[in-house]
Amino acid sequence: MTKGLDAALCAPTRGEVLLAIDRISLTFGGVTAINDVSFDIERGEIRAIIGPNGAGKTSLLNVINGFYHPQQGHITFKGKTRRRMKPYEAARSGIARTFQNVALFKGMTTLDNIMTGRNLHMRSSFFWQLWRHGPALREEIAHRKFCEEIIDFLEIEHIRKVPVGRLPYGLQKRVELGRALAMQPDLLLLDEPMAGMNLEEKEDMCRYIIDVNRHYGTTIALIEHDIGVVMDLSDRVLVLEYGRKIADDEPAAVKADQNVIDAYLGVPH
Amino acid sequence: MGLDPGAASFALDTFAKLLRHHADIRGRRPAMRHKDRGIWQTWSWAELYANVRALAQALKTLGVQRHDKIAVVGSNRPRLYWSIAAAQMLGAVPVPIYADAVAEEMAHVLENADISIAVAQDQEQVDKIMSVLETLPLLRHVLYDEERGLADYDHARLHAMTQLIETAAAELAANAVTAAALDAEITAGNGADPSVMLYTSGTTGRSKGVVLSAERCIKAASDTVAFDHLGDTDEALAYLPLAWVGDHYMNYAQSFVSGFCIACPESRETVEQDLREIGPTYYFAPPRVLEAQLTRIMIRMEDAGFIKRRLFHYFLGIAKSWGEKILDKERVPAGALILYRLGELLIYGPLKNVLGFSRIRIAYTAGEAIGADLFSFYRALGLNLKQLYGQTEAFLYVTCHADGAIRSDTVGPAAPNVSIRISEAGEVLFKSPGQFVAYYKEPEKTADALTPDGYVKTGDAGFFDSDGQLKIIDRAKDVGRLSDGSLFAPKYIENKLKFFPDIKEAVAFGHDRAFVSVMLNIDLLSLGNWAERNALSYASYQDLAGHPRVYEKLAQHVRAVNSALAGESVMAGAQIRRFLILPKELDADDGELTRTLKVRRGFIAERYAPLVQALYDAQAEAADIATEITFEDGRKGELRARVKIADILPAPATSRSAEMERAA
Numbered sequence: 065m066t067k068g069l070d071a072a073l074c075a076p077t078r079g080e081v082l083l084a085i086d087r088i089s090l091t092f093g094g095v096t097a098i099n100d101v102s103f104d105i106e107r108g109e110i111r112a113i114i115g116p117n118g119a120g121k122t123s124l125l126n127v128i129n130g131f132y133h134p135q136q137g138h139i140t141f142k143g144k145t146r147r148r149m150k151p152y153e154a155a156r157s158g159i160a161r162t163f164q165n166v167a168l169f170k171g172m173t174t175l176d177n178i179m180t181g182r183n184l185h186m187r188s189s190f191f192w193q194l195w196r197h198g199p200a201l202r203e204e205i206a207h208r209k210f211c212e213e214i215i216d217f218l219e220i221e222h223i224r225k226v227p228v229g230r231l232p233y234g235l236q237k238r239v240e241l242g243r244a245l246a247m248q249p250d251l252l253l254l255d256e257p258m259a260g261m262n263l264e265e266k267e268d269m270c271r272y273i274i275d276v277n278r279h280y281g282t283t284i285a286l287i288e289h290d291i292g293v294v295m296d297l298s299d300r301v302l303v304l305e306y307g308r309k310i311a312d313d314e315p316a317a318v319k320a321d322q323n324v325i326d327a328y329l330g331v332p333h
Numbered sequence: 334m335g336l337d338p339g340a341a342s343f344a345l346d347t348f349a350k351l352l353r354h355h356a357d358i359r360g361r362r363p364a365m366r367h368k369d370r371g372i373w374q375t376w377s378w379a380e381l382y383a384n385v386r387a388l389a390q391a392l393k394t395l396g397v398q399r400h401d402k403i404a405v406v407g408s409n410r411p412r413l414y415w416s417i418a419a420a421q422m423l424g425a426v427p428v429p430i431y432a433d434a435v436a437e438e439m440a441h442v443l444e445n446a447d448i449s450i451a452v453a454q455d456q457e458q459v460d461k462i463m464s465v466l467e468t469l470p471l472l473r474h475v476l477y478d479e480e481r482g483l484a485d486y487d488h489a490r491l492h493a494m495t496q497l498i499e500t501a502a503a504e505l506a507a508n509a510v511t512a513a514a515l516d517a518e519i520t521a522g523n524g525a526d527p528s529v530m531l532y533t534s535g536t537t538g539r540s541k542g543v544v545l546s547a548e549r550c551i552k553a554a555s556d557t558v559a560f561d562h563l564g565d566t567d568e569a570l571a572y573l574p575l576a577w578v579g580d581h582y583m584n585y586a587q588s589f590v591s592g593f594c595i596a597c598p599e600s601r602e603t604v605e606q607d608l609r610e611i612g613p614t615y616y617f618a619p620p621r622v623l624e625a626q627l628t629r630i631m632i633r634m635e636d637a638g639f640i641k642r643r644l645f646h647y648f649l650g651i652a653k654s655w656g657e658k659i660l661d662k663e664r665v666p667a668g669a670l671i672l673y674r675l676g677e678l679l680i681y682g683p684l685k686n687v688l689g690f691s692r693i694r695i696a697y698t699a700g701e702a703i704g705a706d707l708f709s710f711y712r713a714l715g716l717n718l719k720q721l722y723g724q725t726e727a728f729l730y731v732t733c734h735a736d737g738a739i740r741s742d743t744v745g746p747a748a749p750n751v752s753i754r755i756s757e758a759g760e761v762l763f764k765s766p767g768q769f770v771a772y773y774k775e776p777e778k779t780a781d782a783l784t785p786d787g788y789v790k791t792g793d794a795g796f797f798d799s800d801g802q803l804k805i806i807d808r809a810k811d812v813g814r815l816s817d818g819s820l821f822a823p824k825y826i827e828n829k830l831k832f833f834p835d836i837k838e839a840v841a842f843g844h845d846r847a848f849v850s851v852m853l854n855i856d857l858l859s860l861g862n863w864a865e866r867n868a869l870s871y872a873s874y875q876d877l878a879g880h881p882r883v884y885e886k887l888a889q890h891v892r893a894v895n896s897a898l899a900g901e902s903v904m905a906g907a908q909i910r911r912f913l914i915l916p917k918e919l920d921a922d923d924g925e926l927t928r929t930l931k932v933r934r935g936f937i938a939e940r941y942a943p944l945v946q947a948l949y950d951a952q953a954e955a956a957d958i959a960t961e962i963t964f965e966d967g968r969k970g971e972l973r974a975r976v977k978i979a980d981i982l983p984a985p986a987t988s989r990s991a992e993m994e995r996a997a
Binding site for chain 2: 175208209212213215216219221222224225275
């Protein structure tokens with residue numbers, strides 16, 4: 065990979081806390097989605113969030129990227145503490161995400177979808193963009209180059225000009241990852257990146273996630289149900305049940321944790 | 334014309350000298366293109382020469398000497414072509430290896446060819462080579478092109494080509510003595526020395542290394558370049574397997590002889606788009622590629638709107654009636670000509686544009702028999718598609734069609750300067766300018782392949798038609814007889830079956846048996862679409878393959894083949910009486926096909942022995958089979974199925990069938 069993309073995405077320096085969640089609670093009316101949860105994400109790690117259905121995993125991601133506002137608690141991202149964050153602020157400060165259900169622009173091509181990820185980095189004025197001339201054109205060339213690196217990285221050259229609505233699900237997921245990467249995020253949130261995929265697609269996706277993490281040092285937080293995948297990929301695993309944290313440790317330890325086993329397999333009452 | 338056949342040519346007896354020649358006389362013309370990060374990058378002949386020199390210098394620094402063997406593994410990428418040229422520049426012998434070969438197959442070639450340096454495309458190929466490195470004491474260094482994923486590897490014997498080229502180029506620029514020494518290497522090149530080793534696909538047993546000399550390669554390529562008037566304004570897309578003689582001939586030898594530009598696709602999946610963007614003038618496609626393309630066109634047209642569909646079918650009818658005649662410059666009625674021109678404007682032109690065929694002057698197909706309908710479809714659109722018959726041992730061309738004298742059921746008359754003879758037993762023998770020197774380290778096999786007077790045995794059975802065109806029926810050793818004595822040519826039957834889009838692969842049995850039976854592979858693309866249209870639900874390939882309605886549909890095709898066979902007096906006795914549909918696709922990874930995707934009949938008979946037995950057991954209506962399958966990553970799995978067997982009544986022998994009339 066060329067230096068452009070390498071340098072653009074930050075270098076791995078494990079240990080430093082990138083994001084800290086401090087005693088967050090989130091309720092919808094009488095329903096408590098997240099109940100007094102604290103955890104942190106270190107720079108350069110792959111952090112998995114697991115838990116049974118309705119445990120509050122996606123809500124937690126939504127809190128992190130500012131889509132939901134917690135009633136209690138604080139979020140510290142890159143040393144800056146706040147109670148609530150707006151989604152565009154989260155995006156600007158370096159948080160990118162993909163969704164459980166693919167949320168791409170179906171009528172646009174793969175390339176255009178990934179280019180939208182560069183939107184926040186575009187500086188030229190509306191006037192020039194309107195004519196696609198001068199600074200706007202130069203800027204587009206630079207961004208296109210960046211996107212081509214991502215296309216090469218994710219091996220999706222063959223669908224560069226195909227509208228994403230026509231692509232199989234597994235490839236759409238990959239394009240969505242591409243769009244998130246185009247933002248050059250400090251923190252990448254992946255909501256079930258492998259849901260609904262076949263074995264081969266899952267293996268591919270795992271490889272891309274590891275590559276993104278190892279080569280560019282991007283910090284990743286992911287929600288995943290496939291325990292095998294979680295154990296292989298992640299450095300640390302956070303386990304939620306009914307909005308509460310029931311375990312937070314390295315994969316092997318989590319796997320042996322009685323609370324986790326009970327949550328997943330059920331306990332006789 | 335790139336090569337002046339007169340005075341200059343005597344000195345140009347190696348590829349390195351040809352390269353230097355082109356850098357001199359057409360240094361700024363494009364020589365090679367590659368689509369990288371979405372943009373086509375172009376190297377001129379001068380730049381190509383400079384890069385190949387640098388790479389040669391790098392190889393020299395790594396200790397490469399004359400007659401060393403250098404493996405090249407990967408797909409069609411510029412640096413892999415450069416390494417072929419760089420090896421030849423030093424008098425070393427490049428050995429291209431099929432990129433999809435699994436590690437053991439690759440180990441066989443690496444070991445057999447005494448490889449000292451291997452050039453690999455990417456991590457995948459490096460991993461394969463590394464996994465067998467222990468068994469290869471001669472292999473000293475591994476070079477790679479794509480750096481991705483290789484950063485953490487031990488680089489003691491592993492080198493990135495980009496770095497090697499950069500360092501060596503700097504050295505050549507800085508040090509005149511080094512540069513002069515490299516020039517001396519080029520001048521010292523001898524055309525009679527081995528120039529390249531191409532491994533046969535291994536249809537019959539282990540693959541053999543076919544040694545070719547530079548002067549013979551260049552002679553053969555020069556003949557065909559003149560025959561098809563290829564020059565430096567032509568352009569080809571290099572997408573065929575690097576290790577196959579066809580690719581080495583068309584995208585390397587012919588390009589180096591005539592100076593035309595070759596374009597390397599971005600990746601294997603983008604070939605179609607790249608074809609369209611490049612718009613080659615010279616094109617080769619094996620029948621199966623053309624067939625897959627036709628199937629896709631037809632399926633997509635079925636999904637088109639009413640008006641488009643009607644227009645398409647109407648003008649396709651016009652093209653079928655007049656297209657080939659117009660292509661062959663025969664006289665046609667003015668009305669037909671006007672309609673055809675209109676069709677060109679509305680349908681053929683846009684269609685060819687989508688396929689990337691707009692600029693093609695010359696297109697060849699070879700490798701297996703091509704269906705008459707398939708062949709004339711493309712010709713009717715105005716594509717100058719021709720057939721050739723060739724072999725690695727001949728350095729490709731044995732016969733080829735000349736412009737304007739083309740038939741789907743023959744492979745044409747002898748190519749320029751090739752002489753052909755049919756042996757007593759019906760085997761085709763030839764002597765050609767590009768003829769191989771020997772099989773590497775196998776003098777007995779070399780002697781076996783030659784007649785006492787120096788003709789090469791092709792192993793194919795064939796005969797000359799009344800107009801001097803060669804017709805190939807089968808591998809000579811595969812032509813057998815049924816127990817009642819009638820002639821049985823399995824491939825001939827298989828090809829007739831495969832001309833139906835629903836049938837992807839067929840394997841015929843019958844030698845020393847009472848009747849002919851076949852195993853079929855369905856074409857998932859074609860039948861899957863048909864199933865969708867007919868509201869036929871199925872869960873998997875296996876499920877669809879065993880579906881009663883699919884059996885019904887294929888039974889119709891088998892009956893059609895039978896009635897065609899009934900019309901040919903020699904073949905009428907070998908009609909198909911029973912068939913079954915295999916629950917899995919035949920695959921090269923399982924050893925059922927060769928790497929060039931030809932069926933390995935003997936292996937299949939062994940592997941599916943219970944099925945063959947059931948085919949010849951009159952009582953059996955179905956048979957159970959359990960077989961091992963290999964996944965792409967090398968893991969194994971097992972597939973179990975119950976396979977139904979269908980009976981077919983033979984067609985009555987007719988003296989003249991429609992088939993014959995069309996042929997006549």
